[in-house]
Amino acid sequence: MKAxxxxxxxxxxxxxxxxxxxKPLIRSAGIRLALVYATVFGLSAFALxxxxxxxxxxxxxxxxxxxxxxxxxxxxxHFAVGGIQSLILAIQGRLQDNIDNDAIYMLVDPLxxxxxxxxxxxxxxxxxxxxxxxxxxxxxxxxxxxxxxDYHLQGGYQLVxxxxxxxxxxxxxxxxAGLLWAMGIMSVLGIVGAFVIRSLFRRMIRDISATTRAISxxxxxRRVPKTGDGDEFDELAGxxxxxxxxxxxxxxxxxxxxxxxAHDLRTPIxxxxxxxxxxxxxxxxxxxxxxxxxxxxxxxxxxxxxxQALLRIAEIEAGARRSAFAPFDVAPLLSDIDEFYxxxxxxxxxxxxxxxxGPLPLLGDRELIQQAxxxxxxxxxxxxxxxTSISLTAMLHNDSIELSIADQGPGISEADRDRATERFFRAxxxxxxxxxxxxxxxxxxxxxxxxxxxxxxxxxxxxxxxLTLPAQLGDAVEWGRFK
Amino acid sequence: xxxxxxxxxxxxxxxxxxxxxxxxxTVEHADNGRDxxxxxxxxxxxxxxxxxxxxxxxxxxxxxxxxxxxxxxTPVVFxxxxxxxxxxxxxxxAGGDDYLTKPFAFAELLARVEAxxxxxxxxxxxxRLAVGDLEIxxxxxxxxxxxxxxxxxxxxxxxxxYLMRHAGQVVTRTMLLEGVWDYHFDxxxxxxxxxxxxxxxxxxxxxDLPLLHTVRNAGYMLRAEDV
Numbered sequence: 001m002k003a004x005x006x007x008x009x010x011x012x013x014x015x016x017x018x019x020x021x022x023k024p025l026i027r028s029a030g031i032r033l034a035l036v037y038a039t040v041f042g043l044s045a046f047a048l049x050x051x052x053x054x055x056x057x058x059x060x061x062x063x064x065x066x067x068x069x070x071x072x073x074x075x076x077x078h079f080a081v082g083g084i085q086s087l088i089l090a091i092q093g094r095l096q097d098n099i100d101n102d103a104i105y106m107l108v109d110p111l112x113x114x115x116x117x118x119x120x121x122x123x124x125x126x127x128x129x130x131x132x133x134x135x136x137x138x139x140x141x142x143x144x145x146x147x148x149x150d151y152h153l154q155g156g157y158q159l160v161x162x163x164x165x166x167x168x169x170x171x172x173x174x175x176x177a178g179l180l181w182a183m184g185i186m187s188v189l190g191i192v193g194a195f196v197i198r199s200l201f202r203r204m205i206r207d208i209s210a211t212t213r214a215i216s217x218x219x220x221x222r223r224v225p226k227t228g229d230g231d232e233f234d235e236l237a238g239x240x241x242x243x244x245x246x247x248x249x250x251x252x253x254x255x256x257x258x259x260x261x262a263h264d265l266r267t268p269i270x271x272x273x274x275x276x277x278x279x280x281x282x283x284x285x286x287x288x289x290x291x292x293x294x295x296x297x298x299x300x301x302x303x304x305x306x307x308q309a310l311l312r313i314a315e316i317e318a319g320a321r322r323s324a325f326a327p328f329d330v331a332p333l334l335s336d337i338d339e340f341y342x343x344x345x346x347x348x349x350x351x352x353x354x355x356x357x358g359p360l361p362l363l364g365d366r367e368l369i370q371q372a373x374x375x376x377x378x379x380x381x382x383x384x385x386x387x388t389s390i391s392l393t394a395m396l397h398n399d400s401i402e403l404s405i406a407d408q409g410p411g412i413s414e415a416d417r418d419r420a421t422e423r424f425f426r427a428x429x430x431x432x433x434x435x436x437x438x439x440x441x442x443x444x445x446x447x448x449x450x451x452x453x454x455x456x457x458x459x460x461x462x463x464x465x466x467l468t469l470p471a472q473l474g475d476a477v478e479w480g481r482f483k
Numbered sequence: 484x485x486x487x488x489x490x491x492x493x494x495x496x497x498x499x500x501x502x503x504x505x506x507x508x509t510v511e512h513a514d515n516g517r518d519x520x521x522x523x524x525x526x527x528x529x530x531x532x533x534x535x536x537x538x539x540x541x542x543x544x545x546x547x548x549x550x551x552x553x554x555x556x557t558p559v560v561f562x563x564x565x566x567x568x569x570x571x572x573x574x575x576x577a578g579g580d581d582y583l584t585k586p587f588a589f590a591e592l593l594a595r596v597e598a599x600x601x602x603x604x605x606x607x608x609x610x611r612l613a614v615g616d617l618e619i620x621x622x623x624x625x626x627x628x629x630x631x632x633x634x635x636x637x638x639x640x641x642x643x644x645y646l647m648r649h650a651g652q653v654v655t656r657t658m659l660l661e662g663v664w665d666y667h668f669d670x671x672x673x674x675x676x677x678x679x680x681x682x683x684x685x686x687x688x689x690x691d692l693p694l695l696h697t698v699r700n701a702g703y704m705l706r707a708e709d710v
Contacts, residue, residue: 294700304586305669308566315567324568339638340664343677367568371668378671439671 030198037197038190045186049179057172061147064163065132068149071103072161079153084115087159091116102164104137104146110156117160126150126160134165145169204233208240220248253423260424261310264437265303272299302436309438313423316445321365327472328366330401331358334394337370341377350381351389360394360401361472364450369469372446375439376405376465383409383463400452401471406464417456443467484508484529484600489519489546490562491537495585499532499562502589503596515539520546528557529600532592535563535574544577551578558599562587568667590701594653612647615694615707617686619647628686638663639682646695646705655702679703 071094079087091105095118106117114122118139125135126148133148148162207224214222223244224237279292315321338354345352362369380390388408395402412420419425421444424437440454443465447454452469486503490496491514503510511526513519516537523531523546535543547559559581561574566584574582581595610621616629624640626633635643645662646654656675660666679695687693696704 300586301588308584308669311566321568324572336664340666340674340678341672343681344672344674347677367667370666374666374668374670381672 028198028201030201031194033201034190034194034197038187038193042183042186042190045182049182053175053179057168057175060168060171061165064147064165064168068147068161068163072149072151072159075105075159075161076151076153079157079159084155084157087153088116101141102167104139104148104160104162104164106160108158112158115157119160123148123160137162139164208233208237212240215244220244220251257310257423260437264424265306268299268303272296272303275299306436306438309436309442310423313438313442313445316368316442316449319449321368321449324365325363326366327361327363329358330360330362330369330394330403330469331356333366333370334360334373334392334403337373337377338392341374341381344381345390348381348384349386350384353389353391355391355393355395357395360396362401362450362469363472364469365446368446368449372443372467373403373405375443376467379439379465380405380407380409380463383407385409388462396471399471399473401469403467403469404464405467406459406462408459408462411458411461411463412456414458420456421454440465484597485527486510486596487519487522487526487528487531488512489514489516489523489531489537489543490534491515492534495562498589499592502593506593506597516541516543516546520549523550523557524553524555530596531557531559532562532596533559533579535561535565535570544573547577547579558596560592560596560599562592571667588700590653590698591655591657594655594658594702597652598649598654598658612644612650614647614650614705615692616690617647617694619643626686628690631689633685635682635685639678639685642678642682643686646703649705651704651706653698653701653704658702 075087075090078090082089087107091107094103095105098118104118106119106122107115108122109115112122120138123133123135123137123146126133131150133150135146135148136143137146137148144164144166146162147165148160151159151161153159211222211224223241226234226237228234273296275292275296279289279296283289283292334354334356338352338356342352377390377392384390384407390405390407393404416425421440423441425441440456444454447467447469450469452467455466455468457464457466486508488496488499488503488510490499490512493514496512496514500510500512511522511528513522517539519533519537519539520541533543533547537543537546541549543561543563550557550559559579561579561582562585563570563574563582564585571582571584580599583592583595612619612621617627619626619640621644624637626635626640626643642659642663645659654662657669659675659679660670683693683695687695692707694705694707696706698704
């Protein structure tokens with residue numbers, strides 16, 4: 001990055017670090033979440049307000065309407081029974097009883113002269129087009145809003161019955177205003193809430209982002225602190241920490257292997273180099289020279305073998321061989337290997353006792369299984385003293401193939417047993433023997449490729465290596481599952 | 484024999500060409516895929532030693548596939564630094580007869596090339612093989628030497644059969660491992676030597692003239708005359 005800044009202006013193609021632009025607010029997950037939440041909340045508040053409105057204002061209005069109609073019907077009855085005089089009396093009586101001063105009456109003759117009622121003049125909007133009105137009326141007490149019903153009586157008389165609804169209109173306005181205010185406050189709260197949630201969000205992921213950022217810078221020791229709340233973020237922190245542990249383990253493995261390679265290969269390379277240089281400087285005869293070269297070549301072959309084994313293990317661990325898995329019976333394979341090694345064992349005065357209970361169906365890689373078993377037998381043969389026996393047993397046990405190879409050699413101490421499958425690991429007792437320290441690592445890799453295990457146990461005396469592989473007991477259709 | 488070496492590394496190519504010539508073969512060399520394909524397609528060879536990764540736009544696999552598509556059945560030994568199992572499988576699938584990974588011992592390469600060319604000639608319906616006074620019947624699985632019946636285990640018989648099919652040629656331990664046991668790993672113990680020495684006990688020990696010889700730094704050879 002520094003180079004790009006100091007570069008001359010002519011190098012236009014130099015890529016500059018992208019400018020850190022302020023992110024649009026909508027890109028913030030916290031804001032988005034808060035907005036969605038505010039919208040949902042607003043909609044539900046609106047629904048609540050609407051139902052409140054409907055059940056208060058609406059109900060009041062309907063009640064007034066019913067009261068007016070009942071009143072009107074009663075007055076019409078008065079008119080029908082007692083004529084105009086009875087009606088006038090009834091209106092006057094009602095006006096006197098009108099304690100709340102909200103009832104409105106007006107009776108006019110055919111010439112539109114007021115006969116009775118508490119309205120000063122005929123309301124201007126009352127045109128006769130409808131029979132129910134909500135109008136501003138002039139009363140003796142001043143102008144007001146009223147709901148009116150217009151009745152046409154016999155003889156050209158016209159009666160208006162109504163109720164003053166000013167209070168109720170005021171209530172409506174109050175409710176309206178209240179709702180508007182509430183909406184306003186709600187949006188303000190929504191926006192504020194969005195920012196609050198965003199900052200909460202940020203605070204919650206701050207630990208995670210700080211940790212991961214530190215790790216991407218190379219500090220693999222960092223872990224996401226747990227709050228102990230047991231919430232989703234704690235769970236996430238746990239998962240991330242597990243992942244980091246795994247990565248660290250892998251990194252350590254790689255580091256260890258590189259160290260081991262450097263160390264374990266340096267020795268034979270040094271030996272080969274020394275031999276060649278020594279021969280070049282001191283060999284007095286062509287024969288000396290030739291033998292030195294031959295021995296150096298052997299050393300190099302040993303180095304190549306270590307490389308091959310390492311590559312093979314890496315290849316197995318990468319899992320690429322899984323695509324070549326095929327079903328086969330392990331029993332004949334073991335019999336072949338047993339026969340292959342039997343002669344060597346006899347030659348060395350070691351008895352190879354075999355007990356194979358077939359068939360042992362497996363979905364796997366035949367070559368790798370051969371190599372794994374061969375490695376275990378090679379090991380057993382290498383460490384077995386004369387006049388001891390090695391046992392190779394194989395049987396089906398709880399849906400898995402259990403393959404055990406036991407010798408009566410020095411074994412591996414309990415402390416070393418866990419590490420014995422690591423690359424290049426060589427137990428103290430094996431230091432003086434030939435070998436690369438990769439044999440068991442390869443067996444372990446083969447085992448885990450087949451979702452099996454390699455366990456090392458004490459054979460009292462000696463080592464018992466138990467290779468457990470999942471048996472393929474189902475029908476052919478099920479083989480697809482393992483691919 | 485006439486052998487074509489297609490290899491771009493000067494040192495490796497020089498070494499292989501020199502070694503093959505010393506072993507009495509006529510050798511042509513191409514240092515890129517295009518020339519290699521041209522030579523292989525236009526001239527007759529008894530065997531081709533082919534690198535996988537080659538300059539010139541045509542790699543070893545393409546070269547061989549093109550060659551096989553033209554019904555050219557010249558035996559081909561791959562000589563490649565690509566050592567994974569899949570690489571070997573790919574090479575053999577493309578029509579290769581053998582696959583040797585670098586780094587290699589020249590003795591191994593020579594033995595494999597010579598074995599391949601011989602195989603091409605004797606791949607007929609043979610039922611009897613004989614070396615000197617040793618003869619085997621592939622149908623009845625009987626072994627006789629100087630008229631005397633020799634009892635062999637099935638695997639010993641296959642070992643002997645392999646050696647007899649390559650009589651007069653050096654057979655390396657790896658070739659035996661692959662050819663007789665079909666194993667593609669390198670045992671840490673001297674298993675092959677033990678098996679060969681057991682076979683030797685049976686076919687050579689009771690007789691004056693040894694037939695099964697050990698070739699130093701290379702492997703074994705079955706032949707009637709002294710090496």
